[in-house]
Amino acid sequence: MAAEVARELRASFAAGRTRPVEWRAAQLRALVKMIEEKEGDISAALHADLAKPHMESYLHEISLAKASCTFALKGMKSWTKPEKVPAAITTFPSTAQIVSEPLGVVLVISAWNYPFCKSMIHCSIDPVIGAIAAGNAVVLKPSEIAPATSSLFAKLLPEYVDNSCIKVVEGGVEETTALLEQKWDKIFYTGSGTVARVVMAAAAKHLTPVALELGGKCPVIVDSNVDLHVAIKRIAVGKWGCNNGQACIAPDYIITTKAFAPELVDSLKRVIERFYGEDPLQSADLSRIVNSKHFNRLTSLVEDKKVADKIVYGGQTDEKQLKIAPTVLLDVPLDTALMTAEIFGPYLPIITVEKIEESIDFINSKTKPLAAYLFTKNKKLQDDFVANVPAGGMLVNDVALHLANPHLPFGGVGESGMGSYHGKFSFDCFSHKKAVLIRGFGGEATARYPPYTTEKQKILRGLINGSFIALILALLGFPREKR
Amino acid sequence: MAVAELGETVSELRQAYESGRTRSLAWRQAQLRGLLRLLKEQQETAFEALHEDLGKHRAEAYRDEVGLLMKSANVALRQLGKWMTPEKVWVPLVAFPATGQIVPEPLGVILIFACWNVPLGLSLEPLIGAIAAGNAVALKPSELSPCTAKFLAENVGKYMDAAAVKVVQGGPEVGEQLMEHRWDKVLFTGSPRVGRAVMAAASKHLTPVALELGGKCPCIFDMMSSARELQIAVNRIVGAKWSCCAGQACLAIDYLLVEERYLPVLLKVLKSTMKRFFSDADAMARIVNARHFQRLSNLLKDKEVAPSILHGGSMDAENLYIEPTILLNPPLDSAIMTEEIFGPLLPIITLKKIEDSIAFVRTMPKPLALYAFTGDAKLRRRIVEETSSGSVTFNDAVVQYAIDALPFGGVGQSGSGQYHGKYSFEMFSHKKAVMKRGYLIELTLRYPPWNERKIALMRHLYRFDYFGFVLCFLGLRR
Numbered sequence: 006m007a008a009e010v011a012r013e014l015r016a017s018f019a020a021g022r023t024r025p026v027e028w029r030a031a032q033l034r035a036l037v038k039m040i041e042e043k044e045g046d047i048s049a050a051l052h053a054d055l056a057k058p059h060m061e062s063y064l065h066e067i068s069l070a071k072a073s074c075t076f077a078l079k080g081m082k083s084w085t086k087p088e089k090v091p092a093a094i095t096t097f098p099s100t101a102q103i104v105s106e107p108l109g110v111v112l113v114i115s116a117w118n119y120p121f122c123k124s125m126i127h128c129s130i131d132p133v134i135g136a137i138a139a140g141n142a143v144v145l146k147p148s149e150i151a152p153a154t155s156s157l158f159a160k161l162l163p164e165y166v167d168n169s170c171i172k173v174v175e176g177g178v179e180e181t182t183a184l185l186e187q188k189w190d191k192i193f194y195t196g197s198g199t200v201a202r203v204v205m206a207a208a209a210k211h212l213t214p215v216a217l218e219l220g221g222k223c224p225v226i227v228d229s230n231v232d233l234h235v236a237i238k239r240i241a242v243g244k245w246g247c248n249n250g251q252a253c254i255a256p257d258y259i260i261t262t263k264a265f266a267p268e269l270v271d272s273l274k275r276v277i278e279r280f281y282g283e284d285p286l287q288s289a290d291l292s293r294i295v296n297s298k299h300f301n302r303l304t305s306l307v308e309d310k311k312v313a314d315k316i317v318y319g320g321q322t323d324e325k326q327l328k329i330a331p332t333v334l335l336d337v338p339l340d341t342a343l344m345t346a347e348i349f350g351p352y353l354p355i356i357t358v359e360k361i362e363e364s365i366d367f368i369n370s371k372t373k374p375l376a377a378y379l380f381t382k383n384k385k386l387q388d389d390f391v392a393n394v395p396a397g398g399m400l401v402n403d404v405a406l407h408l409a410n411p412h413l414p415f416g417g418v419g420e421s422g423m424g425s426y427h428g429k430f431s432f433d434c435f436s437h438k439k440a441v442l443i444r445g446f447g448g449e450a451t452a453r454y455p456p457y458t459t460e461k462q463k464i465l466r467g468l469i470n471g472s473f474i475a476l477i478l479a480l481l482g483f484p485r486e487k488r
Numbered sequence: 489m490a491v492a493e494l495g496e497t498v499s500e501l502r503q504a505y506e507s508g509r510t511r512s513l514a515w516r517q518a519q520l521r522g523l524l525r526l527l528k529e530q531q532e533t534a535f536e537a538l539h540e541d542l543g544k545h546r547a548e549a550y551r552d553e554v555g556l557l558m559k560s561a562n563v564a565l566r567q568l569g570k571w572m573t574p575e576k577v578w579v580p581l582v583a584f585p586a587t588g589q590i591v592p593e594p595l596g597v598i599l600i601f602a603c604w605n606v607p608l609g610l611s612l613e614p615l616i617g618a619i620a621a622g623n624a625v626a627l628k629p630s631e632l633s634p635c636t637a638k639f640l641a642e643n644v645g646k647y648m649d650a651a652a653v654k655v656v657q658g659g660p661e662v663g664e665q666l667m668e669h670r671w672d673k674v675l676f677t678g679s680p681r682v683g684r685a686v687m688a689a690a691s692k693h694l695t696p697v698a699l700e701l702g703g704k705c706p707c708i709f710d711m712m713s714s715a716r717e718l719q720i721a722v723n724r725i726v727g728a729k730w731s732c733c734a735g736q737a738c739l740a741i742d743y744l745l746v747e748e749r750y751l752p753v754l755l756k757v758l759k760s761t762m763k764r765f766f767s768d769a770d771a772m773a774r775i776v777n778a779r780h781f782q783r784l785s786n787l788l789k790d791k792e793v794a795p796s797i798l799h800g801g802s803m804d805a806e807n808l809y810i811e812p813t814i815l816l817n818p819p820l821d822s823a824i825m826t827e828e829i830f831g832p833l834l835p836i837i838t839l840k841k842i843e844d845s846i847a848f849v850r851t852m853p854k855p856l857a858l859y860a861f862t863g864d865a866k867l868r869r870r871i872v873e874e875t876s877s878g879s880v881t882f883n884d885a886v887v888q889y890a891i892d893a894l895p896f897g898g899v900g901q902s903g904s905g906q907y908h909g910k911y912s913f914e915m916f917s918h919k920k921a922v923m924k925r926g927y928l929i930e931l932t933l934r935y936p937p938w939n940e941r942k943i944a945l946m947r948h949l950y951r952f953d954y955f956g957f958v959l960c961f962l963g964l965r966r
Contacts, residue, residue, distance in 0.1 A: 019850075024873075060938035063946065090893035096884070101894055106876055108899070190900065198694060205691035209684050212699065214904035219694075232927040242935050280936040290936035382927075391922055395593055398921035406586075406923060412577035413588055413921035418595070419672065423696040425919065438906065440879035440894035441872055442887070446717045454727050455771035457547035465547060469555040469890065 007183035010172055014110045014142040017169045023107065023140050026085055028167070030078055032137045035165040036130070037074045040067055043161055053153035055248060056293040056328075069409060070130045076411045076428055077138040084138070084432050092442065094471045099444040105436040107140035108214075109190035114181060114204070116148040116196040129158065132193045132216075133171070135431020141191075142170040146184060148196075149177040150295055189213050191435060195253075198420055216424030216434055219417055220347045221374035221397075222257035225404065226364045226390070228381035229265040236380040236402070237272040241280060243378075243404030245331045249292040250351040251299075254376040254398075254405050257348050260364040263357040270335060270355065274318050277331045285330040286323050293327045294350065300327045303350040306343045307332070315354075361386065368394055373419035378404050397421050450479035460484040491665055497626065497654055498669045501597045504652040505624040510594065513572060519619045519648045520565050523612065526647040527558050530639070534608060537635035541607065542733060543774030543808075552732070553609040556890060560613055563892050563909060564620045571620065571913045579923065586925045592917040594622035595696075596672030601663060601686070603677045604632035604776055605736045605830075610677045610700075611640060615653070617912020618675075624652040628666060630678075631659040632776055664689070671695050673916060677738075679828075680901055698905025698915055701898055702828045703855035703878075704742035707885065708845040708871065710862035711750045721861045721883065722757045726765055728859070728885030730812045734773040735832040736780075739857050739886045742829050745845040748838035755814070755836075759799060762812050775808040775831065784810055784831040787824040796835075843867065849875050854900035859885045878902050 022028060040047070044067055051057040051066065085105060092101040113136065115129040129147050136143045145162070147155040159173040174180060185192075185207040194204045195218040208215045225240055244256045261269050281288040294300040304322055307313050312334070313320075319332035334354045337343050343354055358364055361381075368377060377396040381387060387401050397417035398407050407413050411428030426434045452464040461484055467475020509515055527534070534554055535546040577588040598618040602611035611627050618625045627644065629637035641655040656662060660682075667674070667689035676686045677700040690697045707725060712718040725741060732740045746754055766772050775781045785803055788794060793815065800813030815835045818824050824835055839845060842862070849858065858877035862868060872880055878898040881888045888894055892909030907915045933942040 021874075058936075058938055060936075060943050060946075063943050068946070090891075092893070093891045095890045096887050099884075101888075101891055103895065104872060109876075201694060202691050205694070206688050209687035209691060212680060212683060212687070212701070212901055212904070217694065235927050235930055238930075238935055246934075246936060282937075288936070290938050387924065391591060391920075395596075395918065396920065397918075399923070401922070401924040402927065403586075403923070403925040406583060406925070407588070407921050410577070410579060410583070410588055410921075410923065412579075413923065414590060414919050415921065418918040418920075420694060423694070437876065437899040438895055439872075439877065439899070440888055440891075440896070442879070442881040442884070442891065442894065443868070444882060444884040444887070446720045446883065449720045449723070451723075453551070453731075454723055455545070455547070455731055455765045456768050457545055457771065462547050462550065465551055466555060469551065469559055471559070 007174070007180065007187055010144055010174060010184075011110065011187040011189070014144065014170065014172065018107075018110050018142040022167070023137075023142050023170050026081060029081060029137055029140060032166050032171065033074045033078050033081075033134065036134065037071055039161055039165040040071050040074070046157060046161070047154075050153040050157040054151040055251075055295055056291075056326075057248065058290045058292065060290070061246065061248070061292065072409075073131050073134050073411065073427070073431075077134050077432065080429055080432070081138050084429055085140075087441070094473065094476050095468050096442070096444060097476055098447050099442055101440070101442050104439045104441050105139065105432070106439050108435055108437055110142045110144075111136045111191045111193065111435055112144050112146065112184060112187075112189045113193045114146045114184075114195065116150070131431060132426055132434070135426055136193075136435040137171065138432045139435040141435050143172070144184065145171075145173050146181055147173065147175065149175065191216065193424075193426075193434070194218070201422070216416070216426065217422040218253070218424075218426075219375065219420065219422040220253045220349065221417065221421040222347050222371060223254055223374045223376045223378065224364075224368045225256040225259045225378040226361065226368075226380065227259055227261045227265070227269055228361050228379070228383060228386060229262060230382045231380045231402075232382075233268065233272050234276075237269070237276045239403050240378075240380070241273065241276045241331075244353055245277070245280070245291065245351055247405060249294070249329070249331075250353075251292070251295060251349050252405075254408060255349075256353065256378060256404055257374075258344070259353065259355045260367060261355060261357060262361050263359060266335065266355060266357050270317055270333060273333050273353075277318065277333075281331060284321075285319070286321055286326070286328050291328065291331075294329055295327075297324075297327060299350070300324065300329070303329060303348075303352065306341075306348070306350075306352060307334075309341060312337055312341050312343055319351075362389070365389060365393055373397070373417070373421055375417045375421040376400065376405070376407070395419070449482075451482070452479055452484065458484065494656070494662070494665050495669070497656060498597075498666075500651060501624045501626055501654060504649075505594075505597050509649070510619075510624050510652050511622050513568065515649070516568060516619055516622060517565060519653065520561050520568075520616065522647040522649075523616065524558060524561050526643050527554055527561070530643055534636075534639060537639040538608065540635040541604070541633040542736075542776060543772075544733060545771055545773070548731060548733070548773065549608075553606055557609060557612050557616070559890075560616050560892065560908070560912075564616050564913070567910065568620055571910055574922070583923075583925065585928055586923060588921070588923045591920045591922050592621070592913070593920050595916055595918055596623060598623045598625045598916055599666060599671045599674045600625060600627050601674070601676040601678065602627065602629045603738075604630035605733050605738075607633035607636035608640075614675050614907060614912065614915075617907055618916040619653070620913045621916035623672070623916050625654070626666070627653075627655045628663060629655065629657065631657070669693075673698065675905070675907075675915070676700070683903070698897070698907070699903040700738070700905070701856070701901065701903040702738045702830065703898065703902040704828050704852060705739060705855045705857045705859065705877075706845070706849050706852070707741040707744045708842065708849070708858075708860040708862065709744055709746040709750075709754065710842045710860070710864060710867060711747065711753075712861065713863055717863075718753070718757055719761070722754070722761045724884050725861070726758065726761045729834055730762070730766065730772055730832050732886055734775065734810070735834075736773070736776060736830050737886070739889060740830075741834070741859060741885055742855070743825070743835040743837060745837050745839060745842075745848060747842050748840065751816075751836070751838055755798070758814065762799075766812060769809070772812065772832065775810055778805070778808070780831070781805060781808050781810070784829075784833065787829065787831075787833060788813070790822055790824070793818045793822050793824055798836075843870070846870060846874050854878075854898070854902055856898045856902040857881065857885070857888070876900065
């Protein structure tokens with residue numbers, strides 16, 4: 006089945022169907038139409054999979070997906086135009102340009118045996134948008150962990166887009182393994198580090214380049230020099246207003262000073278109650294945990310007494326509904342699972358340090374995160390943070406927003422991934438930048454060729470160093486040699 | 489090098505990087521200047537090493553390696569400040585007040601594997617980029633060019649910061665051991681077979697890789713419109729095949745495609761030019777070693793192929809010298825037409841119409857470079873649009889390597905990742921997105937509890953329909 010899909014797409018691509026800009030624009034417009042006409046169905050599927058509140062679906066998925074399509078539609082004309090670049094004196098006269106061409110047939114895998122990221126539809130659709138805009142044929146393998154959304158994709162996409170070039174393949178480990186055995190021109194994978202290694206190893210067999218959008222523990226440093234109430238609201242919505250913490254860029258843990266922690270915890274309690282009421286498990290604005298496997302994974306993180314003892318707010322769970330309330334912990338021992346693995350859930354541990362500057366070393370002692378956040382008005386701390394914390398992306402005084410800016414590349418580094426996308430970066434992700442040099446026969450530098458006399462070597466040196474005089478000499482036919 | 493020593497080398501590099509010393513502009517400039525001094529002061533020794541390893545003439549060594557390296561280092565020195573400057577990006581009004589920028593940061597500790605055929609260039613050109621980007625670097629030159637490897641090992645540490653830039657010598661086992669460690673990026677130049685192994689090893693640590701592989705670089709030869717142009721074209725072809733390390737270059741022309749009616753004219757000029765250029769046996773490099781000599785000799789000895797030898801064909805095993813050789817229409821399924829030749833053998837394939845060359849090229853894996861000699865603008869356009877390759881050069885060959893503004897790298901089987909000029913800097917950098925906000929304006933509609941009104945407001949905002957937003961906010965529109 007996977008082999009057939011790959012074969013059909015390769016034939017479509019070889020036939021040139023995906024190359025014309027009009028075709029690409031038509032597919033993107035069809036996607037916009039699909040999102041607009043089926044908004045209700047999409048929201049319903051997200052609600053079925055995650056109990057995702059309608060507002061979240063709209064904010065994070067539907068509107069972002071539409072915005073991505075529109076952005077690509079607007080940008081495509083200039084993105085597909087060759088870029089002229091200066092040629093060198095060495096090759097005078099010549100013209101040089103960089104032409105973007107599609108890689109060919111690409112595979113987009115949305116999070117395998119690991120929950121999808123914050124914007125599930127967005128995470129799946131955005132790379133597909135980039136691949137189409139760049140002129141590729143695409144296979145999308147949506148996450149089987151979100152079955153309603155996955156089957157919605159499988160049903161809807163063929164109704165709107167060119168099915169001979171854009172396909173959805175549903176399934177779990179087996180189907181994904183079959184897909185990974187085929188030869189693709191690029192694989193874009195969103196999910197966990199463990200599976201990413203499998204994907205990259207499979208890609209290595211075919212020398213297929215990969216883009217890996219992985220996770221990590223996204224830290225939030227909160228300094229005392231802030232507008233605390235606003236900061237806490239932003240952190241709270243970034244944590245629990247994003248699939249209830251099941252998002253790759255959701256804040257994973259907070260670092261603050263020992264002195265400031267009590268005030269911070271207090272503010273958190275007030276804000277959580279404001280947002281979700283006294284019994285968050287009853288709030289319609291809180292997503293549930295994606296499935297019982299992850300529910301159990303999360304609850305086991307706080308089973309250990311030395312962790313459970315650190316809960317300062319929340320902790321309620323409802324196994325039947327797969328819901329966990331926003332939970333705050335203070336000073337959890339650093340060697341526990343909660344503090345070593347990516348949480349991907351509604352637990353928010355707070356780590357305390359003596360001086361706020363120590364938080365930078367703390368973050369750097371862990372693997373590079375997908376996103377790092379800092380709340381402070383202190384400019385020096387901001388500069389220090391930007392210069393010394395390697396991360397996929399960073400935000401100062403807010404959380405997660407950079408995801409929505411199509412002018413910023415979105416992607417990880419180190420354990421949090423490789424390659425970036427969003428906006429034009431998606432287009433670039435699925436393009437090959439082909440260097441094209443056009444020379445004439447005007448400037449023939451005989452100095453290039455053997456036999457290599459000393460005279461020739463002198464002129465050659467000059468030419469390589471961009472010497473105008475050497476160029477003139479070469480153009481005039483020096484050194485003269487017998488024919 | 490012993491396994492334990494290797495581990496120490498890697499930790500030293502990591503420590504050097506973690507100490508932060510490779511980050512400053514001053515450090516990076518000092519390394520680049522050091523490299524320039526190395527190339528200037530040790531130039532003669534470099535030429536000797538290259539001659540010893542490959543029989544490379546000093547003019548070729550300067551033209552293809554030393555000269556280009558000095559140019560690249562100078563470009564990097566000049567542009568470094570600009571490359572390091574964060575790029576400001578537009579932020580949507582809805583996020584006001586906010587600033588967005590893309591900040592380049594080093595990846596950390598880089599490993600560079602170089603191939604034996606351009607041993608100096610393929611080590612030091614990426615090194616320039618890795619250093620410019622602020623990384624610590626380990627270089628692993630090929631053991632098949634031992635004198636150059638030794639040259640690098642002896643000099644790099646002397647002219648550059650030995651704690652942060654190291655040369656590791658050894659063969660494939662050392663390469664394997666190096667890959668057991670975690671790097672922040674690995675650049676590998678070499679064959680697709682080893683490229684697969686490198687990428688597979690890298691996947692264990694999620695180390696990103698750039699692979700500069702080979703391929704069969706075709707040369708499409710359309711008839712030239714004058715004798716002068718024909719001669720120039722042939723000069724360039726001969727230069728790009730045999731004057732490039734005797735054809736042992738990833739960018740060298742592998743095979744030629746020409747219309748059958750032009751074959752006699754082309755052959756005549758080819759032979760006379762070859763005679764002129766290589767009157768002195770010294771002018772062409774040697775085959776690197778006995779194993780490759782054997783490989784190339786087997787390509788010719790294949791009994792299906794031998795009858796197609798048109799010119800040349802003589803071999804001197806003792807001196808590792810193979811005469812520049814032309815073949816005519818060897819069988820397309822023979823090794824010489826399916827594997828990268830990487831030697832001084834040039835198969836010519838004849839076609840009925842030159843346009844057929846496009847379909848021909850498409851049946852082969854994507855090459856690192858595609859060359860076409862033609863004055864026909866329509867054919868040029870078709871070639872660019874209908875074929876795929878790392879790069880395309882019209883009416884010349886190999887020279888595209890010298891243009892810094894053009895990215896150098898392959899696609900498909902010829903590799904992934906590009907460098908040269910600012911692309912080298914970018915190859916070894918992470919472009920970090922940084923957004924900063926203030927506390928001045930708070931859009932409370934972001935926060936739960938959520939309701940339909942908030943969603944309606946959001947809709948307007950996301951469409952950047954600020955007027956609609958205001959109306960909605962004031963309750964004057966749904």
